[in-house]
Each structure stands twice: as C-alpha cells, then as structure tokens.
Amino acid sequence: MVRTRAGEALVTGLAVALLGAGCASSELPDVERVAALFADPDGDPADRCDLLAPATETALQLAEGVPCPDALPGLPIGAGAVRSVAVWDREAQVLLTDDTFFLTRTQQGWRITSAACTAHPDRPYVCELEGR
Template sequence: MKTPRAGRCLRSGLLAVLALSGCLLSGCAAADGTQAAEAAEAFHRDMAGSNMTAACSLLQSETRKETARSSDAGTCESQLEKAKIPDPGKLLSTEQYGRDAFVEFEHDTVFLAQSEGGWRVTGAGCTPNGEEAPYTCEVGGK
C-alpha cells in the first residue's frame, strides 16, 4: 500500500518526465545547466554537513512547506534529518528545460525549478521506479 506522500511523488515524477519528454521533442533544452547543478550539489553538501537550515533554504517554497507538514515536529529541518537521501556520488549529467532542470548523480536524482532567488530543489533523493512510475522521491518530487 502506498502512502499519500508516495503517491504525490509518483504523480509528480510522472509529470516531470512528461514535461521533460515534451521539451526533448520540441527542442527546448538549454545548453548549460551549470547553475542548477551547483544548487543540487549545494543541497547535498548541506545535507552531508547536517546543515538542515541551509538545505531547507535551497528547497522551492512549496516543497519546503510540504516537507515541514510531513514532519512530526512540523519543521523542514526535522524532516530532512529523517530523510534517507543518499550520498550523491559523482555528477553524471544535467539537463535544463526552460525553468526546470534535472540533475543526475551516481546515487541520486534531483529536480529543480528556477525562481527569482535562483535554482531551488523540488525533488531530492529521487530514484528511478521502473514501469510503475518514473521516480520516487524522499523529499518533494514536484
């Protein structure tokens, strides 16, 4: 049985893959996703350094609110402490499609969205989920 959070992540992952697929077909991929990759790497550095306040600040506002709501303590920081986000390993690829990006590491996939404040994480700790749904995410997934 899937939890409601898992269902949201699965639906969100499917939407993200469909949006990215549409961009691939229409050629809207940007040539450089460096800033998105830097934001994903910063998120992982903050997580590895147990700086949950900084890691939460790198989440997109709705993702941060959703993360806080899913915590027993009601804070983003407490939920990130419990999240099972793996050490990402080596950066493999970055693809930017308009205001969205997909950063793939050896052991994690991070989804991001561009905002006025720069790139913000919308999904982290995401792993391919085969045929059932494209990705399951520990945090966010939208």
C-alpha cells in the first residue's frame, strides 16, 4: 500500500469530521431546548430575550427603540414544533414548522442570533430578527 500526504490528509480530515459530528450531535438537545423555549409565545418576554445573542438583542432594541421584552412580542416569530436541528461546531440551525432560527454557542450557552427567517431560492435567508 502506498501512502501519500494527500491520502493521510484525507484520512485525518475524515477522522476530524467524524469527531466533530459526534460533538455536534451531543449539542442537539441543548440547541433544541433553547429554540423551543424561544419559540414559546407564552414564555416570559424577558426570559426569551435572555436567549438572544448579545448582538441580536442590541440590534432589536436599536431597531425598535424599546427594550427587548417590549419589542419581542411584536415580531413574527414562529411558535411551531422543532422539525430538525443541525449543528456545525459553534453554529446551529433549527427548522420549526413555521420558522427557522440560527444560533451560536456563547460562554453562556446556545443563543439565538436570527429568527423569523424565510428561505429564498438562490439567496440567503431573510430574517426579521438578526444581530449584525
């Protein structure tokens, strides 16, 4: 068997990808929990705001001119059930029956970076709530 650097790199890359997939799959319950709590329209607005990434909360308050708990109820955030969760290292996407959320892992845990997102063919998602 001839071993090449490219072959070794491929094997190493596959091993890293498999290890990453294992780590990502262990994050799925936490990501799903945060998304479900944020999607709960009956949840306390202040608690839901605590689930936002800092830049997202700041962007919302600047755009609406009111504190997050006052602005959040007026946004078209879906309240449907979680259909799927995908995690890539420190980023995640949650598809609900009626919305798409994007999350990032922070020192405080998983936080929502974008919500009220709609997919568009040949373009990125357009989100009503997002941090910059």
